[in-house]
Amino acid sequence: MNILIKSAKIIDPKSEFHNTTQDLLIEKGIISQIGQNLKNPKKYQEITFENLHISQGWFDSSVCFGEPGFEERETIKNGLKTAASSGFTTVAMNANTNPVIDCNADITFITSKGAHHAVKLLPIGALTKDGNGEDLAELFDMKSAGAVAFYDYKKPIKNPNLMKLALQYASNFNGLVCSFPQDNNITGLGVMNENITSTSLGLKGNPNLSEDLQVSRDLFLLEYTNGKLHIPTISTAGSVALIREAKKKKLNISCSVAIHNLFFTDDILSDFNTAYKVLPPLRTKHDVEALLEGIKDGTIDMVTTDHNPIDIEHKKIEFDHAANGTIGLESAFGALQSLLTLKKTVELLTKGKTRFGIEPMPINIGNKINITLFNPDTKYRFSAKNILSKSKNAIFENQDLKGKVYGIISNNQISLN
Numbered sequence: 001m002n003i004l005i006k007s008a009k010i011i012d013p014k015s016e017f018h019n020t021t022q023d024l025l026i027e028k029g030i031i032s033q034i035g036q037n038l039k040n041p042k043k044y045q046e047i048t049f050e051n052l053h054i055s056q057g058w059f060d061s062s063v064c065f066g067e068p069g070f071e072e073r074e075t076i077k078n079g080l081k082t083a084a085s086s087g088f089t090t091v092a093m094n095a096n097t098n099p100v101i102d103c104n105a106d107i108t109f110i111t112s113k114g115a116h117h118a119v120k121l122l123p124i125g126a127l128t129k130d131g132n133g134e135d136l137a138e139l140f141d142m143k144s145a146g147a148v149a150f151y152d153y154k155k156p157i158k159n160p161n162l163m164k165l166a167l168q169y170a171s172n173f174n175g176l177v178c179s180f181p182q183d184n185n186i187t188g189l190g191v192m193n194e195n196i197t198s199t200s201l202g203l204k205g206n207p208n209l210s211e212d213l214q215v216s217r218d219l220f221l222l223e224y225t226n227g228k229l230h231i232p233t234i235s236t237a238g239s240v241a242l243i244r245e246a247k248k249k250k251l252n253i254s255c256s257v258a259i260h261n262l263f264f265t266d267d268i269l270s271d272f273n274t275a276y277k278v279l280p281p282l283r284t285k286h287d288v289e290a291l292l293e294g295i296k297d298g299t300i301d302m303v304t305t306d307h308n309p310i311d312i313e314h315k316k317i318e319f320d321h322a323a324n325g326t327i328g329l330e331s332a333f334g335a336l337q338s339l340l341t342l343k344k345t346v347e348l349l350t351k352g353k354t355r356f357g358i359e360p361m362p363i364n365i366g367n368k369i370n371i372t373l374f375n376p377d378t379k380y381r382f383s384a385k386n387i388l389s390k391s392k393n394a395i396f397e398n399q400d401l402k403g404k405v406y407g408i409i410s411n412n413q414i415s416l417n
Contacts, residue, residue: 001029001369001412002044008373011055011346014362024054026369029412034365047416049406051377053342056363057089057370057410058349061256061356062232062304063329064153067113069098074309074390076110080119082388085417086329087349087372089119089410090358095126096153102126102137107145118413122148122356127166127177133157136166143175148356149230151178154279154324156214158184160221167227176356178230179218181239182280186210191320193266193281201269203319206281212238219246222253230355231255233306235280237290244299254355255299257291258306259328259335260395274315274322275395278306292339295348302352305332309391326395331382333374334401342376345403370410378404 005024010017017034025033025044040046065079066072076093083091093110095101101110107123114121125142127150129135139150150170157163157179166177187210192198194205215231219242222229234240234255246253258278266282276282294300305328314323336345349372353360361370380386382396407416 001414002027002042003409003414004038004040004044004046005054006046006048008052008054010363011053011342012363014056014360015364017363026409029368031363031365031367031369049373049375051375052373052406053376054363054371054373055346056350056361056372057408058087058372059090059353059356059358060088060305060307060329060332061092061302061352062094063091063307064094064096064309066309067097068109073311076113076121078390080114080117080121082329083119084408084415085388085405087333087374087405087408088329089370089372089408090122090353091119092122092124092148092356094124094151094153095131100126100131102129102131104138104141104145107142107147111146118408118411118415120411122146124149124151124178126150127152127157128162131155133159133162136162136169139166139170139175140173143173149176149178151232152180154180156180156182156184160217163218164221164225167221167225167229171225171227174228176228176230178232179214181211181214181231181234183210183214186213191277192269193283195266195284197266197269201272208236208238208283208287211236211280212242215239215242219243219251219253222246222251223249226252228252233258233261233280233304234300235261235283235287235291237287240290240294240299244294244297247299254301256302256304256352257295257300259303259332260306260326262288262291262303262339263335264395272319274317274319275326275393275397277319277322277324278326278395279324295344301355303336303348305329309389310393311391315393326393327387327389327391328395330386330388331394331396331399331401333403333405334380334382335396335399337376337403338401372408373406373416375404375406376402378402380404
């Protein structure tokens with residue numbers, strides 16, 4: 001791959017050219033020159049865009065693609081195409097497929113399906129066999145085959161001894177254990193945040209206590225085992241406080257927050273729109289403020305789209321019976337930029353890499369090209385025409401967003417919109 005990128009503002013604190021506008025000459029997938037007004041004597045393809053900015057390629061630690069088993073929701077091929085158009089050069093795919101990804105062969109299948117694409121697909125293996133929460137899956141074998149973490153997607157581990165064993169066992173090979181922050185005994189049949197809004201709507205509530213108890217339990221287990229734990233998609237002020245204290249103790253803990261939990265509060269559910277039915281549920285303004293503070297002080301390590309395509313038959317039904325989940329890849333950059341600075345947005349979209357074993361690739365001469373191209377200033381209303389996923393359950397539909405993605409250049413391939 002040989003190209004010349006013209007007049008790109010580099011947003012990468014790890015680059016010596018950070019915050020400057022430069023041309024980049026790419027030869028055989030390697031950055032050979034960075035400078036202003038570079039010549040193009042070999043007539044390489046030139047890439048130019050209005051107000052072009054570039055950063056290290058973005059990473060999403062939690063996406064669902066359905067395949068195998070739920071291809072009516074999404075396929076790996078179209079999921080990766082959507083990720084590329086949304087600016088992501090690497091995504092970690094959850095194990096909530098049919099069958100569940102819980103052995104070496106399953107990891108190999110997912111890896112092979114995602115091969116030869118501009119977006120690198122990293123499989124997450126189930127923590128327990130069939131994701132049933134009873135027996136540990138083949139963690140070491142899956143790690144050997146390429147699994148970057150172990151997680152029963154949206155299924156809490158009820159048995160604390162099983163979580164203890166998982167943390168102890170995975171620590172032998174530096175495995176990353178993920179634990180969904182919810183105590184189902186407390187949640188019960190809750191379908192939204194337990195608050196005045198749930199009472200007024202007559203819907204059963206899922207209280208903050210459910211999440212805070214599970215996080216507290218898991219942090220005690222982590223301290224006991226000296227394991228390596230990631231808590232995905234926290235949503236409460238209590239979780240932020242608990243994880244902040246755990247980090248002060250130097251525990252090996254990381255966490256993420258879903259972008260929609262930073263953007264919306266539970267009062268938006270007043271019209272029973274199932275597009276807003278997600279798990280963890282949308283919480284209160286107090287929780288959102290605590291999450292944003294956790295991002296600012298580094299307690300929260302990364303954001304995720306928590307991209308979860310759901311077919312219309314399971315989404316456009318009564319609120320009580322509708323499936324949880326929203327697509328989020330397409331709206332991620334625009335939503336974050338509506339809340340945070342460009343610098344912080346790019347930081348959050350790239351800093352989760354090392355936790356999941358991905359080597360960062362700064363924009364410097366001699367490095368492989370792995371970048372996202374975007375215009376941070378474009379404002380637009382997110383609508384059906386912006387949805388690239390096979391399923392259309394978009395929580396950000398009809399929201400005003402800021403920032404347009406032009407595409408990615410990675411894995412020795414160019415994928416531009």
